[in-house]
Amino acid sequence: MEPTNERHLLEALASGDRRAAERLVDETYRQVFASLVRLTGGDTEAAADLTQETYRKAWKSLPSFRRRSQLTTWLYRIAYNTFLNSIRRPVLLQPIDEQQAVAIEDPDPDQAAKLQQRDVAERLRRAVIGLPEPLRFTISARFWGELAVEEIARQEQVTGAAIRKRLKLATSRLREALGEDAI
Amino acid sequence: MTQPTDREVKSLLTEVEIPEPPADLAARIKSEIPADLSSGRFEGTDLEVFDAPRRSPSRGWLIAASLVVAVGGGLIALRQMDQFQTPAGALESGVVASEAAASDAVAPESVQYRSPVDQSLDDAELETVLVEEIQLNEPLETRSSMEAKPDDSRLQEKSTPGPDVTSADKVVVDEVTAGQAELDEVSADRDRSDRTRVDQKTVASQDLPSPATRKVERSEPAPSRGPQPKLETPSEQPQPEAPGEQQTRARQRADSTGAFEKRQAAQPPQAPATVESTAVAAPAPVRESARLEDGAADRSFAGARAGSALAGSALADSALAGSVLAGSYQQVRSALSEGRWPAPEAIRRAEIVLGFGFGGPEAESKQESASPADRFTILVDELVEILERRQATESELEHLLRRSRALATELDGQPAVEELVVWIEQIGALVESAEER
Numbered sequence: 129m130e131p132t133n134e135r136h137l138l139e140a141l142a143s144g145d146r147r148a149a150e151r152l153v154d155e156t157y158r159q160v161f162a163s164l165v166r167l168t169g170g171d172t173e174a175a176a177d178l179t180q181e182t183y184r185k186a187w188k189s190l191p192s193f194r195r196r197s198q199l200t201t202w203l204y205r206i207a208y209n210t211f212l213n214s215i216r217r218p219v220l221l222q223p224i225d226e227q228q229a230v231a232i233e234d235p236d237p238d239q240a241a242k243l244q245q246r247d248v249a250e251r252l253r254r255a256v257i258g259l260p261e262p263l264r265f266t267i268s269a270r271f272w273g274e275l276a277v278e279e280i281a282r283q284e285q286v287t288g289a290a291i292r293k294r295l296k297l298a299t300s301r302l303r304e305a306l307g308e309d310a311i
Numbered sequence: 312m313t314q315p316t317d318r319e320v321k322s323l324l325t326e327v328e329i330p331e332p333p334a335d336l337a338a339r340i341k342s343e344i345p346a347d348l349s350s351g352r353f354e355g356t357d358l359e360v361f362d363a364p365r366r367s368p369s370r371g372w373l374i375a376a377s378l379v380v381a382v383g384g385g386l387i388a389l390r391q392m393d394q395f396q397t398p399a400g401a402l403e404s405g406v407v408a409s410e411a412a413a414s415d416a417v418a419p420e421s422v423q424y425r426s427p428v429d430q431s432l433d434d435a436e437l438e439t440v441l442v443e444e445i446q447l448n449e450p451l452e453t454r455s456s457m458e459a460k461p462d463d464s465r466l467q468e469k470s471t472p473g474p475d476v477t478s479a480d481k482v483v484v485d486e487v488t489a490g491q492a493e494l495d496e497v498s499a500d501r502d503r504s505d506r507t508r509v510d511q512k513t514v515a516s517q518d519l520p521s522p523a524t525r526k527v528e529r530s531e532p533a534p535s536r537g538p539q540p541k542l543e544t545p546s547e548q549p550q551p552e553a554p555g556e557q558q559t560r561a562r563q564r565a566d567s568t569g570a571f572e573k574r575q576a577a578q579p580p581q582a583p584a585t586v587e588s589t590a591v592a593a594p595a596p597v598r599e600s601a602r603l604e605d606g607a608a609d610r611s612f613a614g615a616r617a618g619s620a621l622a623g624s625a626l627a628d629s630a631l632a633g634s635v636l637a638g639s640y641q642q643v644r645s646a647l648s649e650g651r652w653p654a655p656e657a658i659r660r661a662e663i664v665l666g667f668g669f670g671g672p673e674a675e676s677k678q679e680s681a682s683p684a685d686r687f688t689i690l691v692d693e694l695v696e697i698l699e700r701r702q703a704t705e706s707e708l709e710h711l712l713r714r715s716r717a718l719a720t721e722l723d724g725q726p727a728v729e730e731l732v733v734w735i736e737q738i739g740a741l742v743e744s745a746e747e748r
Contacts, residue, residue, distance in 0.1 A: 141348055149344045153337055161332040176333050183340045190348060252323050271324035299317045302324075307314030 134199050141190060153183065156200055159274065160207050166272035167211045169253045170246070178214055182207040197283040204273040205283060208265060215257070248306070255305035256298075263298040266291055640666020643698065647737040650744070652701045660695045667691065669727040683722055690715050690731060697738060708739045 140148030160182055164175035185206050193202060256268055266284070269275045270291075277295075281288045315323070639662035646653035669687045693711055697703045712735045719728040 144348045146344060146346075146348070149348055150341050153340050153344075157337055157340055158332060161336065162329045165329055166327050170327070170330075172330050172333070176336050179332070179336060180339055180343070184343055187343070187345050187348065248323065249327060252320070256324075267324070271321065272327075296317075299320050302320050303314050303317065306320070 138193075138195065138199070149187070152199065156203055157183070159200060160203055163204055163268075163273045164207055164211060166253070167208070167257075167268065169250050174214070178207065178210050182210050185210065196285075198279055201269075201273075201275055201279050201283045204269055204275060205265075208268060208273070251306060252302065255302050258305070259298055259301060263294055263301065266294040267298040267302070270295055639663055644734070647734055647741070650737070650741065652741060653698060655699065658695060658698050660692070663695055664688065664691050667727040667730060670725065683718060683725075686714070686718055687728060687731070690718065690728075694731065694734060694738075703738065703742055705739075705742070708735060708742065711735055712739070 137148050137152055141152065157179060161175055161179045164178045164182070165172060168174045168178070182203065186203060189206070193199075197205075256264060258264075259267065262284070266280060269280050269283070270277065275283075277288050277291050281291045284291065639657055639659035642657035643653040643663060644666075646657070667687075669684060690711065697707070697711075712732065715728060715732045715735055719725060719732055722728055
């Protein structure tokens, strides 16, 4: 979203313009949904529910938005927190138990390579979620939220260099985590 | 699989295939846009599912009220426990209850001064109260006149205005006035006897007599402190100084300590109700007051105990206090009479002070610092100090003796001061004999 457009949009939202809110949804919900799909490991239903919940919270906190960061960054932060809350509530993300998994027939038996790739992606996702908080948000916002380093720095109220250091450290940790899992 | 490189990790992070969002997702989100965006309030009910349960304001008030009730209940329970643990508190509450009840029925019965020493106290409290009592001790005439005054502050404090208070007060005043007249006779007789005894003492103590001589002198009836074999009224006995005086002083002390009942019980049966016939104003109300307290204690603990064990223990404590009070005094007195130092454990200042039963005048105003009562207390303090260390210099004893004699002369041979003088002389003899050895 262009900064000029975003400023106009925020002014319209502040005046209570409903159409401005609908425009905001149209321009951002795909990105929010995509980040949540990555965070949830490809669970589109959960991601859709979390996207809906993210916007509920956004409407509620809109009057307190201080414009320290872009709207998309702010929305990603809400989505990220919503996801973390959801994984603390096991009701929303119920793992498929073993019997259920066996009962589901694989539609394409030749896609072993794809399964292995998904397995690696899942391990990577778990490793990201297992990182300590500053690293976890930074790397998820950079790669899953597709936010710029400077934008994350503004959101975190640190310098861009600090965010780069965090990214380097987080990548190193993830590498170690994937290597241990491989052993 | 070896460890992936940083580039591989980053590519893995970005290589996630993103499916298309559900078609109705945008519509669902838009349907939940609140009507008033600035306030952030939502329409619909779906949000309630995700809202954390909020604490209602009334719940906070309930918690606060519960805390207040719990703390208050605890304090009340502690207070009740304190009252049950100390019979003094129980007795006091019982007296309050009895006074409330008695004021409705017979107002004069509540018009009694009840000394706090009547209650059982621990040693420290007892000593404090006794010293205050001694210092506040008025002559019998003064006390009687105070009790006779209907506008006395103590009378006002203790009496609860009832429907017949005026007439009832009048009855009390009449009774006390009648007693006062007879009391004056007793006092006049006592004054005469005191003067006679002072003369005898002065002659006897011109040159320090030997302990044996003093022993004989002590065996004379006048300053005798032991149990009186017989009590007679002043009218029956032409020279009533010893028994009458002792009775009067005993009455006076019993008014504040409750020890009188104990002594009466210890007396032989052939000396019975002559005390009643003396019509001394102060004693009769004392017994009435004790009866009231007894009944009040019974009523107070009626629900808390099966029998009257607690009230009995409270009264037993009072009686015990009376006997203990006389104990130290008697032990020290008998030891000195026998020409030996009293045992250290027998020396208890408060009991000795009370045992003397000083009835001298108080200071007329608060500015007057050295009233006879104060001076007597100081003298007893110094005496007790000497008794405790079992040692005294000659000059110290002479100084103490001179001041005691001066006080005795000033008070026309007040018996307690006379007794003090004798004790000092006996201690002087003890010190002399020790030096000779």
